[in-house]
Amino acid sequence: xxxxxxxLISIICISAAACAQSNTCYCYIxxxxxxxxxxxxxxxxxxxxxxxxxxxxxxSQPIALPFNFCFYGKEYDTVYINNKGCISFNKPVFNFSSKxxxxxxxxxxxxPFYANIDDTPQNxxxxxxxxxxxKVASTHLIVQWSNAGYNTFDDDLYNNFxxxxxxxxDSILPAGNNVSFCYYLMQWASGDSSGGTMGFAGTPATIGIxxxxxxxYAQFGAFDFPGHTYSGPYDTSSEVYWLNDKxxxxxxxxxxxxxxxxxxxxxxxxxxxxxxxDTNSFxxxxxxxxxxxxxxxxxxxxxxxxxxxxxxxxxxxYSITTLLIPHLRDTGSHIIKIKASDNGTPPxxxxxxxxxxxxxxxxxxxxxxxxxxxxxxxxFSLYPNPxxxxxNIICHPDSYRDEQxxxxxxxxxxxxxxxxxxxxxxxxxxxxxxxxxxxKSPSGAYFYRLSDEWGDLLGMGKFVIx
Numbered sequence: 001x002x003x004x005x006x007x008l009i010s011i012i013c014i015s016a017a018a019c020a021q022s023n024t025c026y027c028y029i030x031x032x033x034x035x036x037x038x039x040x041x042x043x044x045x046x047x048x049x050x051x052x053x054x055x056x057x058x059x060s061q062p063i064a065l066p067f068n069f070c071f072y073g074k075e076y077d078t079v080y081i082n083n084k085g086c087i088s089f090n091k092p093v094f095n096f097s098s099k100x101x102x103x104x105x106x107x108x109x110x111x112p113f114y115a116n117i118d119d120t121p122q123n124x125x126x127x128x129x130x131x132x133x134x135k136v137a138s139t140h141l142i143v144q145w146s147n148a149g150y151n152t153f154d155d156d157l158y159n160n161f162x163x164x165x166x167x168x169x170d171s172i173l174p175a176g177n178n179v180s181f182c183y184y185l186m187q188w189a190s191g192d193s194s195g196g197t198m199g200f201a202g203t204p205a206t207i208g209i210x211x212x213x214x215x216x217y218a219q220f221g222a223f224d225f226p227g228h229t230y231s232g233p234y235d236t237s238s239e240v241y242w243l244n245d246k247x248x249x250x251x252x253x254x255x256x257x258x259x260x261x262x263x264x265x266x267x268x269x270x271x272x273x274x275x276x277x278d279t280n281s282f283x284x285x286x287x288x289x290x291x292x293x294x295x296x297x298x299x300x301x302x303x304x305x306x307x308x309x310x311x312x313x314x315x316x317x318y319s320i321t322t323l324l325i326p327h328l329r330d331t332g333s334h335i336i337k338i339k340a341s342d343n344g345t346p347p348x349x350x351x352x353x354x355x356x357x358x359x360x361x362x363x364x365x366x367x368x369x370x371x372x373x374x375x376x377x378x379x380f381s382l383y384p385n386p387x388x389x390x391x392n393i394i395c396h397p398d399s400y401r402d403e404q405x406x407x408x409x410x411x412x413x414x415x416x417x418x419x420x421x422x423x424x425x426x427x428x429x430x431x432x433x434x435x436x437x438x439x440k441s442p443s444g445a446y447f448y449r450l451s452d453e454w455g456d457l458l459g460m461g462k463f464v465i466x
Contacts, residue, residue: 026269027182027247028162033146036133039081044094046120054119054128056151058083059092067139067167070178070253071108072211079165081134081143083119085205086111087163090212096151096191098203101210101217108212110252112163112181115205116191118151129158139170150199151191157199160184161243168253174263174270176350181207181220181248189223189240200225204236208289209252209259216257218289220248232315233289248287251350260348261286261295261340264317270354275361276328276447277460284352285319286340294318294343301336304356305329326358328449328460331415333357360415360447360462380410380450386464389439393427393450410458412436413449422446441465 041048044058060081068075071089080092089108096116097103119130129147147158162182166173173180188199196202201224208219219233227239249263264285274280288295295318301307306325311318320338339351381394395410414423414436422441427434427450438446443465450459 026245027164027180028160028184029142029144030184032135032142032144032162033131033133036135036142036144039132039134039143041083041132043080043092044083048119052128052131054121054130055083056118056120057094057096059088059094063134063136063141065136065141069141069165070168071110071209072216072252072257073255074108076108079141081132083132084117085113085115085145085148085161087143087165096203100222101206101208101219102214103210105214106212107210107214109210110163110165110179111206111208111210112183113145113148113159113161113186113205113207115159115189116151116203117145117148117159118191119149140164140166140172150188150196157187159186159188161186168251174249174352177249177251177263179209179250179252183243183246186240186243189225196224204238205240207248208233211257218259218262220262220287220289230315230317233287234291235315250289254348258293258342258344258348259289260350261293261318261342262289263350263352265352270352271357272354273357273359274324274326275359276326276331278325278361280324281321282324282354283319283321284338285317286350288316288318288342290342290344292343295340297338297340299336299338301334303330304334304336304358307336324356326356328360328415328447329413329421329451330358331360331447332420380459380461382448382461382463386466389441389465390435390437391463393434393436395427395434410450410452413451414438415447415449416444438465 038051038053039060041053041055041058042061046055047058048055062078062080065077065079068077076089080088082088082093084093084096086093086109090106119128121128128149130149131146133144135142142164144162146160149158164180166178168178189205190196190200190202204222204224207221208217210217221233221238222236223238223240224236225239226241228241229239230242231238245266247265249265251260264287286295286297297311297318297320299309299320299322305327308323309320311320318340334356336354336356337351339349341347341349383392410427412425412427413421416422445462445464447462452458
């Protein structure tokens with residue numbers, strides 16, 4: 001197998017030591033071509049033969065689905081898998097057409113990469129590595145085009161991409177979606193027989209869907225050149241390397257002809273862990289695939305401080321970037337929800353949900369360190385540490401007071417290692433020593449946060465009750 005190294009970039013961990021993703025999340029199944037059956041391409045102007053069924057203008061026989069797939073308000077339980085980088089519902093698609101989408105009547109199609117694919121070696125020294133594999137499950141279908149070559153095949157560049165469709169309820173895709181297109185290593189864009197040269201600058205490959213009425217469709221891009229630049233869903237100059245490690249996730253179960261904003265999600269990782277005080281940044285993006293479609297992207301992060309966002313719109317991709325610097329009081333689990341609403345009537349929406357686990361990370365190898373040693377904090381002192389549940393907070397107001405906070409009394413909040421708040425009280429003396437009594441609390445490590453009455457952080461740290 002000629003497959004390149006997969007590089008995943010999603011959550012930017014500015015403090016790498018304290019930020020950890022829960023798992024590696026990506027929709028492309030790298031081993032599909034070895035564990036799934038090969039699609040038998042036995043229809044077309046040329047057909048494939050077992051065991052590989054490699055061919056050029058060919059398709060499968062109709063494949064029965066054990067579930068109903070909802071596409072533009074219609075239910076389908078049969079699909080054709082086509083060599084040219086698409087699946088179709090009403091009839092097989094043998095040939096690649098230079099005609100742009102919507103292609104024509106009766107061509108209901110999902111096209112993760114509709115292009116002039118040719119998997120047939122053209123001379124004795126060329127070798128095709130292509131495998132089109134598939135998996136039919138009770139609630140989903142996965143099809144993968146692995147190491148697909150271009151026409152005329154000359155054994156130098158390959159594309160790797162995957163399609164998934166579901167019954168709309170399968171958790172393999174985010175809730176509210178029933179289709180994903182997923183890309184691994186993309187190396188060419190057009191066939192030489194379509195006016196191109198060495199895999200580029202011919203009839204562009206198209207990504208999108210068409211409902212088969214020769215009128216309504218949604219397009220995600222037209223790719224014709226090498227490089228990493230995306231020019232928009234309907235511009236034919238997009239560069240194919242931009243697709244590497246991308247995915248499009250969307251919903252085709254609509255009553256009309258409008259497709260809601262399409263999620264662009266490089267790795268589908270929706271859960272991550274970080275420490276209070278550290279910094280994470282992540283971006284959620286949505287593509288407007290309909291002509292004239294625009295979107296408004298919003299974020300909801302209830303119960304968590306230290307969240308700021310910024311939005312952008314470039315080539316019909318609407319993005320929102322979240323900068324997360326959680327406070328100690330944010331310890332625990334939180335849900336951040338991103339929603340994109342289009343300008344249709346009625347407006348359609350899609351959303352992404354992220355689970356964030358925030359931990360009060362301290363130096364567990366040095367539990368006897370004082371607060372100052374852990375945080376470099378000179379505004380406050382805590383002693384003794386460790387203690388028996390009774391300890392003192394000494395305030396040094398000259399080091400933190402300004403004109404606004406001069407009349408403010410600090411508030412102390414104390415959390416256990418599970419992130420549960422166990423105490424909150426106002427420090428009665430903004431100067432000198434304040435006693436805190438937690439003698440009835442269990443032994444162990446605790447974290448505290450000191451803030452003014454406006455919620456601004458003044459200091460934070462860790463102590464141990466023995």
